[in-house]
Amino acid sequence: MANISLVELRSLVDAALQRAGANPAMAASTAAALVLAEAQGIGSHGLSRVAQYATHLRNGRVNGEAQPRLGHAKGGAAVIDAGEGLAFPACAMAVAEGVARAREHGVAFVGVVRSHHAGVIVDHLRVAAQAGMVGLGFANSPAAMPAAGGRHxxxxxxxxxxxxPRRSGDALMIDLSLSEVARGKVMVAAKEGKPIPLGWALDRDGQPTTDAKVALEGSMLPIGAVSSTKGAMLALVVELLVTALIGANFGFEASSFFVDEGNRPGIGQAFVIVDPGALAGREHYLDRLEVLVREMLADEGVRLPGARREALRRRAEAEGVTVADAMLASLRAAAEA
Incomplete structure (x- = not known):
């Protein structure tokens, strides 16, 4: 194990992605996002994704020359075309566009189409919080969960x-997948040869499994797996928001992220940005948020959403992060290849 600064990690990831075919802007924004995830302790969306993204670049599943561009727009609504590149430059453009349109119209809905895996969705919304805006984010991904009552x-x-955002202190940051756990956790378990708990996933025949590799070939269970209808319905809502509404592919039309070969997924992301000043008013919003926070913290053991990840991020910025020797060797080899 080695302790590495975030600056060095970003440099390594940037170089690895550029050597795989990403243009400088795409490599830089992706490297920043993956290292930020690692710094927050979200390894399933951090350095473990570098090899996957690099392979997709080399195999043509990602267009490394893509430049995001503004597509159709009207009032507070807009669509960003990611150009079949990695998602991060397009998502950054979408949130910036959303903040600008929300300032003018009070609320904005900006979608991203022809996109790829977008990492930790709430991290894209940090810019909105810094602008004093409330932000919501949604994304679909290659099919991994059945519809309610279904098997495939x-x-x-x-x-x-x-x-x-809060008047002072860290913004409340909420991020969850609608499967019982993020599929990236199963990916990490498969790589490490570790089992997964029952209740996370099904095999390709619809039977519960603890084998992570088998789970990747099967399907994930929706959140609230004991009665998964609610989770499946929420997944349906998100699927429609980021596909039929904005023009991205359905999850079942996209090849899995966990295979080297396949199509360009063309999936979608969507961001809703709201200016509190357009509704009850900025000061009223900030006052009422603190009333709720105080009430939540009245019970011992309550931790505000995002508090742990922000504490880890600050420590990582000061002290770096610990990286396994094999991972570090792989990153350096990819950066120098």
């Missing part, structure tokens, strides 16, 4: 995120 995978794990 139709929806992705379809994460939902939200950020609520």
């Amino acid at each position: 995978a139709v929806f992705g794990t379809n994460p939902v995120a939200a950020v609520f």
Whole structure:
């Protein structure tokens, strides 16, 4: 194990992605996002994704020359075309566009189409919080969960995120997938040869499994797996928001992220940005948020959403992060290849 600074990690990941075919802007924004995830202790969306993204670049599943561009727009609504590149530059453009349109119209809905895996969705919303805006984020992904009552995978794990800025102190940051756990955790378990708990996933025949590799070939269970109808319905809502509404592919039309070969997934992300000043008023919003926070913290043991990840991020910025020797060797080899 080695302790590495975030600056050095970003440099390594940036170089590895550029050597795999990403243009400088795409490599830089992706490296920043993956290292930020690692710094927050979210390894399933951090350095473990570098090899996957690099392979997709080399195999043509990602267009490394893509430049995001503004597509159709009207009032507070807009669509960003990711150009079949990695998602991060397009998502950054979408949130910036959303903040600008929310300032003018009070609320904005900006979608991203022809996209790829978008990492930790709430991290895209940090810019909105810094601008004093409330942000919501949604994404679909290659099919991994069945519809309610079904057996074959139709929806992705379809994460939902939200950020609520505060007058002082860290914003409330909420991020969850609509599967019982994020599929990236199963990916990490498969790589490490470790079992997964019952209740996370099914095999390709629809039977419960603890084998992570078998689970990747099967399907994930929706959140609230004991009675998964609610989770499946929420996944349906997200699927429609980021596909039929904005023009992205359904999850079942996209090849899995966990295979080297396949199509360009063309999935979608969507961001809703709200200016509190357009509704009850900024000061009223900030006052009422603190009333709720105080009430939550009245019970011992309550931790505000995002508090742990922000504490880890600050420590990582000061002290670096610990990286396994094999991972570090792989990153250096990819950066120098």
